[in-house]
Amino acid sequence: MERLEQQFYELPTLELTEKLLGKIFVRVLPGNIQLKGRIVETEAYFSIQDEACHAWRGKTARNRIMFETPGTLYVYFTYGSHYMLNIVSEPVNTPGAVLIRAMEPVEGELFMQERRQSSLMTNLMSGPGKLTRALAIDSSSNGKNLFSEEFFVENTPPLPDCMIGTSTRVGISKSRELLWRKYIINNPHVSKFRKV
């Protein structure tokens, strides 16, 4: 299967947020354990105009990876227990990223069930904190990229527009009006809405 190259991640953030839907995220662990998930829900975080974006006030120790090259992984820790997985977008020194909010398990389900302490398929990766747990992603993956043997994304045919939904982002308190969330309509692995 063909892998997405750097060029793909150079798309404008909002476009990338949509084009990543349906693509297969691959995580390879020591022992040649392959974990695969189909991306079904994403959100854009970019520009200094967006108060919900970590980088809206400029570069800090935490958000510095958001200023790196497209295709870099930005992983951060929040709520005292969860890691969030983002794919960096925008040119170097311009902050931006796509939050991966949900995936559909494609390979390595047994491993994921064990890590999640849950057997229900729609519960394994149907949220940003759940999927990092299922894929064994933590801050040690922060700053790595999608052009390695450890992480890459497989290309798939583009989805028809009628399968793609748009909405406001989930779980934020600022810039709530922006329609920067994309998801695959009627896919059971999309996360549940949460009010804040």
Next chain:
DNA sequence: AGCGTGATCTTT
């Protein structure tokens, strides 16, 4: 609907 959990950021 309420709470745990701890890093990060803002305010004092």
Next chain:
DNA sequence: AAGATCACGCTG
């Protein structure tokens, strides 16, 4: 130094 917030998940 202290206080608030948080791109969440789980229980009930």
